[in-house]
Amino acid sequence: MNGGHPNMEKISDYLTNRLSIEEEISVQEHLHSCSECMEKVRRMRSLRDSIFDGQDKTEEESTFIRIVKSTAFKAAAAVIILAGITLFIRESLRTTEEVTIQYQIFQEREQIDPPLYIDTFSTEDSLYYIEQYGEDFEEGK
Amino acid sequence: MKRIIEEIFTKENERYNLRGLGFFKTPEHEAALCLKEFPFDPLESLSSYRERILDKYYRLRGFSLFCREHIRDEMFEKGIFIIMKRELVQRIKGSKRTDTDKYLAPENDSVSFLLTEKQFQEIYALNFGCIRATFNTPEELRQYCDSLLNTYFPLEEKSVISEFINNTTPFWEKFYIKIRPICSAICFRMSGAGFQNFADDFWSDTCVVINRFITSESRPSNLNARSIISYAVGILKNKNRELGRLRRKANIDIDNLKYKLTDEDEELFFNNPATLSSNFKSHDFHFSTNIDIQDQYAVRGYFVVILYNEEHPLHNELTEGLQDKIANLFLHYIDGISYEEIVHRNKGDITEKEMAKEAARLRQEIKRVKETLLKRYYKLMEKYR
Ligand SMILES: [Zn+2]
Numbered sequence: 001m002n003g004g005h006p007n008m009e010k011i012s013d014y015l016t017n018r019l020s021i022e023e024e025i026s027v028q029e030h031l032h033s034c035s036e037c038m039e040k041v042r043r044m045r046s047l048r049d050s051i052f053d054g055q056d057k058t059e060e061e062s063t064f065i066r067i068v069k070s071t072a073f074k075a076a077a078a079v080i081i082l083a084g085i086t087l088f089i090r091e092s093l094r095t096t097e098e099v100t101i102q103y104q105i106f107q108e109r110e111q112i113d114p115p116l117y118i119d120t121f122s123t124e125d126s127l128y129y130i131e132q133y134g135e136d137f138e139e140g141k
Numbered sequence: 142m143k144r145i146i147e148e149i150f151t152k153e154n155e156r157y158n159l160r161g162l163g164f165f166k167t168p169e170h171e172a173a174l175c176l177k178e179f180p181f182d183p184l185e186s187l188s189s190y191r192e193r194i195l196d197k198y199y200r201l202r203g204f205s206l207f208c209r210e211h212i213r214d215e216m217f218e219k220g221i222f223i224i225m226k227r228e229l230v231q232r233i234k235g236s237k238r239t240d241t242d243k244y245l246a247p248e249n250d251s252v253s254f255l256l257t258e259k260q261f262q263e264i265y266a267l268n269f270g271c272i273r274a275t276f277n278t279p280e281e282l283r284q285y286c287d288s289l290l291n292t293y294f295p296l297e298e299k300s301v302i303s304e305f306i307n308n309t310t311p312f313w314e315k316f317y318i319k320i321r322p323i324c325s326a327i328c329f330r331m332s333g334a335g336f337q338n339f340a341d342d343f344w345s346d347t348c349v350v351i352n353r354f355i356t357s358e359s360r361p362s363n364l365n366a367r368s369i370i371s372y373a374v375g376i377l378k379n380k381n382r383e384l385g386r387l388r389r390k391a392n393i394d395i396d397n398l399k400y401k402l403t404d405e406d407e408e409l410f411f412n413n414p415a416t417l418s419s420n421f422k423s424h425d426f427h428f429s430t431n432i433d434i435q436d437q438y439a440v441r442g443y444f445v446v447i448l449y450n451e452e453h454p455l456h457n458e459l460t461e462g463l464q465d466k467i468a469n470l471f472l473h474y475i476d477g478i479s480y481e482e483i484v485h486r487n488k489g490d491i492t493e494k495e496m497a498k499e500a501a502r503l504r505q506e507i508k509r510v511k512e513t514l515l516k517r518y519y520k521l522m523e524k525y526r
Contacts, residue, residue, distance in 0.1 A: 008450045016432075016442035017156050017227055021280070024152065025188050032145040032187045041148070043475045048445040050474040051511060 005037050006030055015044055142181050147172040149191060155438050157279040158220045164207050171198075199278040208276050212269055221269070222261050223436045225286050229254045229294065230433075241298045244366035245305075247318040253295035257304075257311055264289060302364050308356045317348045320373050343380055350376050432522065444518050455525075459517050466510040473507055480504050 006014070006027055013019050014027045031038045150168035159165040178201060179194040211217040232254050239253040246252045268289055276282040296304075304312040324344040351373045354360060361368065432439045447453045448460065448467070460467055472478045480500040484491070488499060 008452060012442075012446040012450060012453075014152075015155075016439050016446060018230070020231065024156075025191065028145065028149060028152070028191070029187050031148055038144065038148070044445045044449050045151070046475050047449060047471070048441050051444065051515070052441045 005034065011037065011040060011044070015041065015048075142183075143172065143176065145187060146176055146181070149195075150175070153195075153279065155442075157283070158223065158438070159279065162207075162211065162214075162217055162220050164202075164204065171202075195280075196278055204279065205275040205277050208282065218265055218269075219435075221265065221282075221286060222256075222258070223433065224283055225261065225264075225290060226256055226433050226436070228283070228287050228290055229256055232290070232294065236295070239295050239298075241296075241301050241366045244370045245301065245312075245319060246315050250315060250318070251295075252301050252304075252312050252315050255296070255304075255311055255315065256290075256294075257309060259309075260293075264293065298366055301366065302369075305355055305369060306360070306364070308352070313348075313352060316351075316369070316373075317344075320344070320347060320351075320370070320377075323374065324377055343377065346380065347373060347376050434522065440522075444515070447518070447521075448514065455521055458521065459514065463510055463513065466506060467514075469503065470507050470510050480507075 010019075010023075010027065014024065019027065031041060147169055150165070150171045153171075154160050154165050154168050160167070165171050175194060175198050179197060181190055185193075208217075233249070233251045239251070241253050242251045276285060301312065305316070321344050324347055325340045351369070354372060354376075355364070355369060432443050434440055447455045450456060469483055472483050473480065478486075480503045481496060484496060484499040484503055488495075491499065
């Protein structure tokens, strides 16, 4: 903590049991001497306890299982793809975070065009892999 | 002094679920008892006091006997499961990424340190069934768990692959998250900025196909982590070719399709603070490693962390449009201010009848805000798992 107040991330990790014992003790040492941080911890706990008072959320079926189940029953490809064609012509610019990076990788690839083999599959696109996995994907099978 | 000792016991309780296990009455009660038995010397540092008394305190309270008596309780077993999973999260943070994880787990996450309930039960039956070790403190119990984990983790690639073949859900879930950005990237490559409209469908289709392939008898005999991801990519690429063929059939003018970003798009994609890589929530942030959904302290704690911390990457998504109302919720829940007092602060002196009406309205409003926030939170957990 370098003598200063622990930052919000540290306090959050403290509250959610994500610190090692040593880190936890060091936060407590600070709380002992800093009423401001102690008050912050108290407020967060108090919010937690009152919000969840009487709540008991049971675990729901996970997204993926639902996706997999629902997709299995879809009339699949044709419908999806036709819908896709109509939709992607529209210049929808909803940004998806990953794509920025992927796109940069693709852009770079267009200049360098390195060899790429992914096991049994063809060598086109997928530069993502070279970036992500390096040489492994250039060795070929 | 009392306050910090209460804090220590509150934390002990959060860390080891001692109240849930039936060992603690309340942290306040334990703190008072502890201070009575072991007075604090003002010249001593807190950490030295903590070290000196916690051990003695747990012995005095009979922690080891408590463990022996409760080792077969379901609650106790669940508590140990949570302790082990928390330890494993620490290991993901603190150890070198395995090759298996490189191919099969999302960034900052791991399949090599994944403990399923089934495996836990095996470990528990084997190591806690006829236990000879005594645990004088929860910390000793945690250390014992830690030493057990050393013998099982990180899982070998072979064991991970057999979990995939046996269709073990938590392993597949991590892999599905892993291939999501790859799927987006390939779709984007093929289809330009409109990719997102069908990237999710491609992703879920690919998940189904790869899962069927790997869990079927027709899978190759020498599977490894790298070949699993390679098959997933192959499936994706084939799907994109399918799309290409359909496109031609559907008589779409291919020349007019968007394959590249325009300058305007580029501005939006790259020069927009909202698309900075540091904000890539689904890359940097996985609820699956941050929150163990079976661990109520983590689930509840994380909600407050997002709600209270305005700088948290998910704060705006959680609170959008509710900021004013959340201020009232804080006043009521954190500061314990009555509905009437909040109304008074906002509206000044009003008649008794108006006050009753306004206070009732505020009560309803706070209740609704709370419900909306919780609903959004559970949705976020699903979205970023
Ligand atoms: Zn402080």
